[in-house]
Amino acid sequence: MYNDYYGMTRNTFDKQQCTEEDFFPCRDIKETSARLKYLIRTRGIGVITARPGLGKSYGVRCFAKGLNENLYHVEYMCLSTINVMDFYKGLCRILGISEKGGKTSMFRSLQEQIWYMYKEKSQPLILVIDEAQYLCTDVLNDIKLLMNQKYDSLNCFTLILCGETYLHDTLRKPVHEALDQRVAVRYNYKGLADDEVGEYIRHKIIRGGGSREIISESAINAIHGYVHGNPRLIDNLMTDALNIGDQMQKKVIDEEVIMAAAANQNPFMED
Secondary structure (H helix, E strand, C coil), X not given: CHHHHCCCCCCCCCCCCCCHHHCCCCHHHHHHHHHHHHHHHHCEEXXXXXXXXXXXXXXXXXXXXXXXXXXXXXXXXXCCCCCHHHHHHHXXXXXXXXXXXXXXXXXXXHHHHHHHHHHHCCCCEEEEECCHHHCCHHHHHHHHHHCCCCCCCCCCCEEEEEECCCHHHHHCCHHHHHHHHCEEEEEXXXXXXXXXXXXXXXXXXXXXXXXXXXXXXXXXXXXXXXXXXXXXXXXXXXXXXXXHHHHCCCCCECHHHHHHHHHHHCCCCCC
C-alpha cells in the first residue's frame, strides 16, 4: 500500500525487490569492483570482508552480474559449515561432475574440469564462497590444494572468499599461512560515508519509481544517528518509515516518521 501512496512501483529497500541494477555506486562497491577486476585478470584468491549488513555479498553479486557470461563461469556457494566431503560433493554438483567415488576421485575430476574450463573452453571458473568465516581448517586446506595446477605454477580459476571481518584472523593462523600468502586481493567494507547516506536513500527511492522529494533533509539527518553507515539498517528503517508515513498520511517522510520507525526497530529505545 505504501508504494502506491508514495508513487513507487516497488520498495527497493526490500532485498527481495532490489536487483543488481539498483546498486548505489558507493565507495565500497567501487573498491570491490576495482580489486575484483584485477583479480579475475590474474586469477587467484581474493578475500572480501565486512561487518554484518554492509553489503559485501550484494557487492560481489553486482560485480559478477556485470561479467560477460561467454568469458567467465561464475558459481556461488554459501553452505560453508560443512566437512571436506560435503564441500567436494557440492562443488562437483554445481560444476556438473559425478559425485561417485571417494575424495581422491572427486579431487581429480574437479581439477580436470577446472583445467578444461580454463584451457579448452576459455571460460575460467570464478568460485564465490560466501560466509567463508565458517569454513573449517580441513576445507581451507583442500581449497589450497585445488588451486595447485602444473606443479603450482598456474592459477586456473579465481576464488573469492566472502565473510565477516574475523575471516582475516582465521587466515592469519599459522596452519593457514600458505593459503594466506596466496591471497592476491583483500578488501574490508567500511560502510557508507556520511555524504553517501542521503544519496543512497534518494537513489533507492528513485530506482523504486518515487521522487527524491518524498523524504526531507531533516529525516535524512535523523537517519544518520541510527544507522552508522550500515545499508541494511537503512533499508530496514526506510521500509518501516514508508509504512508508518503512509499510516500517518505524511506526503513527505520527515523526522517524526523516522523517529517512529526507529522506535519500531528498537522498542526499548527511550522516548
